[in-house]
Amino acid sequence: MTRSNNRLYAFSRLGKYFVIDTYTGSSFEVDEPVYRYIHDSIPSNEGREGVEEIYSVLDNPPSREEILAIVENLEKRTHRALCLNVTHTCNLACRYCFAAQGTYGGPRNIMSEDVAKAAIDWLVVTDAKTVDIDIFGGEPLLAWDLVLFILEYGTKKAEEEGKRIRFSLTTNGVLLTKDKLDVLNEYDVNLTLSIDGDKWHNDMFRITPDRKGTFDTIIENFLEVERTRKGYNYYVRGTYTKWTIDFASTVQYLADLGFKVISMEPVTGSGMPWHITMDDIPRIEEEYEKLAHIFLDYARKGKPFIFYHFDLHRVNPPSLVRRFTACGAGLEYMAVAPDGTIYPCHQFDGVKEFAMGNVKNLKPYEEPRQNIRKIFVHANALRKSPCTTCPFRTLCGGGCHAVGYFTTGDVMKPDPVQCEIIKLRLQYAIAVNAFDEYPTSV
Incomplete structure (x- = not known):
């Protein structure tokens, strides 16, 4: 047949x-x-x-034409999530950092309250019932007073507009004191905790400007998050490279420490010796095989954890639109730089041809540059040429636009290395979900 x-x-x-x-x-x-x-x-x-x-x-x-009509109707929808890039500076100098050690290739800068206020005011009048603010950097805890302002003002404005607001924050953990964590817990801020595994793996790349490792500084801060949240509303996010490609043992190490929700992401690209290339795909397949067995074995032993990319509820959204458009960058989700400039997402911050306007100049309900939005309306799995024949297109949505742009020079061309990694992720996610031992809670 x-x-x-x-x-x-x-x-x-x-x-x-x-x-x-x-x-x-x-x-x-x-x-x-x-x-x-x-x-x-x-x-x-x-x-x-x-x-x-x-x-x-x-x-x-539905036919391709029917799906395209639904997907590309996103152009008429308004933003509902903002990444506030509150700092263009960082207290670390991670060697693989996509953001040039937090500066995004420009001068070091911290967002003012006026810019944050303008961004929040613009967000909360959208037609969405729930809005999201992701507090990012650089290292956002370097601007703690501004973080407090965003949490307080954002909550107040959302209540005035009858909206639900959700906050998230990504941190390297160096400045994550107990007092700060108490505040973040009070506002129910979803936390992404950056750590690459044990001391050797982490300190290979996650270093201070004077080239000192960070593991000993951050590990107790991150364990305190788990102690207070017990697997709720956080995850530890590691990064693996060609030099630290044994991520299965890294995930196992983090699970043994007690972390309940774990993710590992690759550094792909070209030009640096630690970049993962197509030659590394067989080894990555081996690591996913090992990790799948570890994951199921821990569940059988009553020590379950969640691995982000094995969670089909995360990687396989029920929305038809999401299945073909991935994250919604440039449409429903955008990023705001410290000076107020709007970009399609935080990874495009500083790429001037993708600048979409400035929150200080936008009127309520106004959407930024339509020509940029049109690019991302068309950047879907039905139009990206490598995706149209890919069997995983409805599970992937076309991949990360930014990674595609920075590796191929075109948001319409996914990074082929990332494509192969995503295919492996999805196959193993489907496979582990077929076992009765798959954990439904942690």
Whole structure:
């Protein structure tokens, strides 16, 4: 059945067999004959009957034109999430930092209360019932007084407008004292805690300007987050490189420390010896295989943790729009630099051709530069040429626009290395979710 080759994609992981409906992203665990029928074109009655059974339960998906009409209607929707890049400075000098050690390639700068106020005022009058503010940097805790202002003023303005507001903050942890954590807990701020694993892995790249490691400074601060939150509303985010590619053992180490929600992200690109390249994909596949076994083994032993990229609720959103547009950068989500300049997301901060205006000059309900918004309306998995034939397009949404831009020079061309990593992530996420041991809570 050639039809099955067009719509169904088969793969095998962890001793199980799976089929993905490439039109919708739905996945099915199947028997080996069905897998062989689709994957290897090996005919058998059992395989054919299994494929026919899958087709019998598949919905008729909307056409490409219908999906495009829905997705590209986003141009008419308003922003509902802002990343406030409160500092263009940092107290660390991480060697792999995409933001040039927090400066974004420009002068060191800290956002004023006036800019933060203008950004919040612009956000809360949107038509969304819930709005989000991500407090970012640089290192945002260098501007603690401003963080307090954002939390207090944002809460007040949201209440006045009858909106729900959610806050998040990313920190390297050096300045995360107990007093600050108490305030962040009071406002229920979702925390992203940057740590790359044990002392050796972390201090390879996460260093101070005078080249000292940071592990000993931050580890107790981060453990205090877990002690007070017990797996709630935070995650530790590590970064792995060609030199620290053994991320399965790193995740295991962090889980052994007691952290309940963990993510590991790759540094791809070219020009630096630690950049992950296509040559590293076989090793990354090995690491995901190891990690999947660790993950399930810990769940069996009553020590469950959440690995961010194994959580299908995070990587496979129910919204049709989200399945084809990923994060919504430049449309529903934007970033504001310390001087008030608006960018499609924090990674585009400082890239002048993507500047979308300034919050100090925008009127309520006004959307910034439409020509930039149009770029991101079209940057979806139905229009990016490598994505149109990819079986994982409805689970990925076209990948990170910024990573694509910085590696290929075009937001319409995903980073091919990232693509291969995402395919591995998704296959292992689907596979571990098929086991009864998969943890539903931690």
